Amino acid sequence: MLTTTPLPFSAEQQTWYERACAKLDPRRLQQLLYELTNIHSPTGAAREASEFMARHLGNIGMNASYRRMNERTGNVVGEKRGSGGGASLMLYAPIDTHLEGDESDSPWVGPTDPVDLKPSARMDGDWVFGLGASNPKGMIATLTEVANALIEADVPLTGDLLVAMADGGMPVDVAARDQAGMSSGVTHLLSRGVAPDFAIVMKPWNWVYHEEPGMGWFKVKVKGTLGYAGVPRGTPGFRSSVVPAAQVVLELEQWLIEYAERNTSGVVKPHGWIAGVQGGWPERPAFPSAVTEIFFDVRINPRTSPGEVKAQFAAFMGGLQARHPDFDLDWEMYGSVPGGTTSTDNWIIQSARRGWEHIEQRTHPTPDYLGGQTDGAALRRFGIPTARIGWPWPAEGSPEPLAEGLGGMGATYIPDLMPCARKIMYAVIDTLTRPRAELGL
Template sequence: MSAAVARVMRQVTGEDLLAAITGIVDIPSPTGAEGELASWIAARLARDRVESQVQWIDGRQANAVAVLRGSSGGASTLLYAPLDTFTTGDPAWDVPGAAPRMRPDMLPRAVVSGDLVQGLGAGNPKGHAACVLVALEALAASGIEPSGDVVAGFGAGGMPAFAVEGIGTPGRANTGHGVGAAFLAERGFTTDHAVIAKPGWNVSHEEVGLVWLDITVPGEHTYVGSRHRMPYRNAVALSGVVANRLEDWFEEYAARHEHGTMRPQGVVSSVAGGLGHLAASTPATVRLRVDVRLTTRQTPATVTREVRAFVAAMGRDLGADLRVEQIAAVPASHTDPGSPVVRAAVRAWEAVAGVRHRPIRENSGATDANVLRMRGIPTARVGMPKVPRGPAGESVDYTLGMNLVDVREARRLVEVLVRTVLLLDAPSAAKAI
């Protein structure tokens, strides 16, 4: 095993890894428009004589897929990473919601500072996609013939996002929430095992799901000059009360539903309402949008009912007819920690980390692992740790953490992926793991 790992890792050079990261970061890939990047990845793999294709979903959205064919009908393994970025890289959409003004790290332009690469999505997901790309290239170049197919999947629409007008193909409503992973699995690439590369220096075997809900807060559409003469209820002010009560309740909700390695959180994510061109008026309604996470002990339907019950009680207390509508949902998922893929990933991680693996708890992040598991593929998740300091020694907030990757950590992740594949492919894998 150690000789095989060394043989593959000799193919992983710092130059190739850096070129993969910067090449992927330099191509914009907002949710719904990943086709250009998928084409670049497939072309790079074809250059290295790896069987690859662009799997088009529509005119602008696509996956990239590559396959190392197995020699003797063994179990197949998918190495997977999404391609789309959390923000778009366009100030028309990202300002002021993601930042008061565009920052260098929010642009799809790779900037190299020593071992750090900064640019939109450099840490999540593009650095992880680069690791999958380089791992498959190294396996192919090593000359080692796997007994089962090894598939590399680079998925479109991995972010929890609705379609954005002006990005992607007009008329497409379902460009996010794992559409690329679902399309990959449904159109020819359902494997025996899967490993998804997403942030977190750890191996996880389960993930929360999510429910998106819209809460309608009623008010009176009226005029500031008549406020003191007519019935008055400002839905904007009332929505603030509702939002604050929900935020408090989410903390209790998370504690009450903690299960396994999951502690499902909730947030009030956006507010919509009012007539911006009529500052003299109050709106008839305001919409609050919330994201509520759930564990494998819950379903989207039970979470929706629970939120509705809380909101209805709040409405009675406030004397307001508050309405709740579910607008999106992805169930939580779980892979048996004793399954071959989880055991192989843990063993691979321990070999690289040099310490015993201990699961991280209180997780509330969801990925395409949920979608792959829903398609019947046992899936483990592994990734890189968050970069602790920026290129100039600055503190790393959420946004910079998404947009920063350490090439040294990327190499470690490549080795974890390679070791996992080799462990799963070994003839005695079932006994050895």
């Protein structure tokens, strides 16, 4: 079990913390969230939302800039410098949404009527609805409110506070927009002078995590021959690709379950799910397809390389072929992102856990296993110690009907965010009011 090293605030730090928390304003947070959710920002096309946030961070007193990637999109960085001699701490969240919010999402997302799938915002009491209103825009609004309250409280910082958000944070690969996704934006950001000593990533679930998985994308091709509906079964020269694919799906599903168990370690359980099957033409149902493709994402534990996962899958495919010598199979790994980890003894992990325990008034337990991938893995791979901290998710008690399953990650109950804001504020005060030597730097 991970342990938290106690380090009580000084009287001054406690005063600064209480003063800053008193400035946290849930109505201001909600208004920002509403305005940001009203700006559509699909992966690779987040320019308007990013420019809006750059202006907003400037208006609250940060030195803010829009970092262009191309004509359609860019990233955002705001900075509030301290007096000097301290660390730099970046509060980070992605800014792009995982869905397009248009007809191209149908029918794959299911019914598109629920309010959390709409690329426009709606407020109802303490709720904000709209595509991405929870993840990622609820996170952006919360981190911004932390910075706003800190600045209004006039806390005398020694170190520098950064608030950053980047496009390309969703686990997608949008070819039409310069292959946006798979941490493309944060990689661009970190490669161009944004170099904090520590980072805090806000993401769902009410725990502090020190590591996150990567991901591996695979495609299996089941090959046959082009057929015709009028051909009797057993006709020489015709081999279905579709029927064997059904057997491959069943065996692959079992392998994914066993893979997750076999590769679980630390706080990561690397789940995987079959995402889709494609083959043939809906407008030509008389002609069975010569190829049926199965594609899936399997998560990668930080202690397992993408190459090792590829080797594990190769062994599975070798066994599958041996069990079904009549199947004509091919496969490829077409996407890979390594996982990332930070030492549990690192300052930012310990500080985030102290903040969590201060608000929760209990010892931080061993968190639930994590399978979700974020830009935090990329931050850690760049050598930036990173803590992931979040809030209870999904929100419960919505006055509006929401999409089943993951949906649009677009329903936020503002009171749920405020304890997380106070936890993050604790780590900010803890980190940025000390000299570097006290932080292990």
